[in-house]
Amino acid sequence: MSALAAREAGHPVIQACTYAYKSYAVEGVEAIQVVRQAQAFLPAEGDDATRAWLLAREAEELASLGDRQAVEQLRQAEEAFHRAKPHRERVWTRFLDSGRMAAFQLSTYVRFGDERHVTEAGQAALDSISQSTDHKRAAVIYADVAQAQFQIGDSAGGVSYARRALEAAQRTESTWGLQHLGTIEKALASQQDQAARELLGDLIATRRTLGTSPA
Template sequence: MLTALTNRDVGHLFRLVRQYAGVSQTRIGVAVGFSQGKVSEYMKGKAQVTALDVFDRIAEGLGMPDPARMTLGLAPRVITGTPLASAPIPARDGTPASRLPSVEQVDRLVATPRQPDDIPAGDVLALAWIVGRLDSPVDRRTMLLLAAGLTAEAATSAAAPWERLTRALAGPQDLDEDTVERLEARTIGLHRLEYELPASALYQGLTSHLNELSALLQGAPGRFRRRLAATAGEAATLASWVAWDLKKPAQSVAFDRVSALAAKESGHPIIQACTYAYKAYALEGRLALDAVRQAQQFLPEQGDDATRAWLLCLEAEQLAGLGDPQAIERLRQAEEAFDRARPHRERAWTRFLDEGRMAAFQLSTHVRLGDEAHVVSATQRALGSIDQNTDQKRTAIVYTDVAQAQFQIGDSTAGVTYARRALESAQRTESTWGLQHLGTIEKALADQRDHGAYELLGDLISKRRALGSSPA
């Protein structure tokens, strides 16, 4: 450590922290105000720190004692027992180092994290921006950890750059690369948060984000306009889906128009593929299949394999629901596309696609086909993808399909148990999609004669009545 500090070798320093304190790259980044990717670059020697203010921020974030600070070439924090009076060192993103949680604070936050529905609406944009800068997949535990770190003071300091940005960017001459990158990161973060946050908590942040993008697009220089249009389109597709989840059909349609215009302006027609894929979730039967196939028309001939795999899985589900055995071939094609895909590098909306979600699609397809020969193995694979870090919206869908699988093979007790878990997960995230999917097992529940099934059916119908008529 003395060698690392004397040589001002931040990569060596981070490697030692990771090795001996068991701290991940993500948690180091949270503490010192870097993305996980930037921490990785320093650790691999691909980048070096030279600025004094950055060294000071690292020392602050890691909670270095004065002897370590002095070895690094920084002034001590305490002289003759009196704290030094100094202004906070701003991070590149504007967050003072004194307000970033230290490694020790992050450890304490893990023990008592806030739940997603406890996050104030004003914190959503700050959280989205932080999550969007992380290069690695963000599981439920990491998201809760970051949310826990957003105390009122920290959230204010993280949000302040955006407020200053809105005031400062009165003209296109003030738009720069750093600003565009921040907006792109925040769009990615909003898509990631959709897996965990209730729609009501996400909607206000999304609309504020789109308002900022709209203001910046007016008169933006050509070198930035297409990028801003693309990120606006990616945000609008999500806003349309969230508006539908909140039963705001007029707003959903309006956001669809925005995404279509943004797709044309940006030269990224694949944005429309995402729009139609979301539409398919809100439809049933042949209409849903038509929406998926419309989405596939916007795919390029090569590349974007994560979106391709997602659309093939959706097509497999809809074909299976119509009793078409071609569903199995679509699943095979989806797996091939997924093997080539890089979900965390392709599009803002593809971050959700992983082995667990692919397992859920497999289960749903085999259940809809009534293929008992494969239902058991598909059930095991899907359940294996669920743990405490799994997003609750996925959990609601998987548990519904598992419940239907159990009813198909004659285990009604297990079917009722998983259906109850699905309902609890859907309620926890206020997921209209999850509650709608639960409608697929209402008939199976109605055929049961035990009290647990009867009680669950009553609860489910009462929740679904808010969405429209029940199929049971």
Template sequence: MPARSLYPGLTAHLNELSTLLPAGLPERLRRRLSATTGEAAVLASRIAWEIKQPSQSAAFDRIADLASQESGHPIVQACSYADLGDRQALNRLEQARDVYAEARPQRERAWTRFLDPARMAAYRLSTYVNLGDENRVITEGQAALNALSYETDHKKIAATQPRIGDLNEGITSGRQALEIAQRTESR
């Protein structure tokens, strides 16, 4: 489903979860509810970013971070640490990698499996692009490309190739990504 179709229902779900948290629940239930709230906030952040609402995305990142602290849930922590664009992001990405390495994504909820090595490499690349660190962009760009599948990751390859100077491959992958996006109504 396109992100724009999921967003209203997800934000309504998140609002309902947020109203239940201060209800004085037993600790075990509060931690589970916090983990669920964190998961919903991470998803809402990603969708808000996809539909070009960066301020909403940042607000959901803050909610995810608070919920991850409250729940102690390793996957929610790893996802919430992946917020981008400031120097803290680098530390958080390292923490996320460590937390994710200890988590068991195959035993977690299905959506958490998205934070794989390729996605982590892409987060690192985006962080260095946002920070303007050209030397690390080239290094991290190559690492991100190495972690991707040329059969399925056309969008990511299209975004990465120009950053490291390979415009022709970026254009080719961009065309393939555009065809997929148009066919699936997804960015």
């Protein structure tokens, strides 16, 4: 409905945003198709923050399929980000800063299993949080770092960062942060220690309370 309203109102960039959010509800090939639909609504020049976001989303999904083209899409996303003015362009791009771009790098390299780049991007993402009071953004980054820790075999670190992500999401009632935490539920479920089991229970209970729609 939002895409239809945007089309009827003659706002193609709003359609791009609508499809960008839709891409989080699917995965793999379908997600890539949705992201590319979003990109088709962008003008040839301008709206670089939205462009960077969409290129980074495409990189994430390509990486999940093991497609090395993700590295090139990530590079293009960084170039677009450096041209962008996220706080001036669109309301929905205000979340995009160097920390969030680091988180996109992190999630992309996690899906490749590239431990060296995971470590570098994870540290860059965490460094961005230290100067931030934006707990909604922190929830997403902590969730990505937690996933990275599980990927490289650091279960204790994964549980620790997942707990931080959940606490940040609870503080702001951010279902967006909870959606990112959903990606590591399987990792938590496979853990045998008490801390992981308690965290999984708390995560499920919080999702039931807040719901699952991005906010």
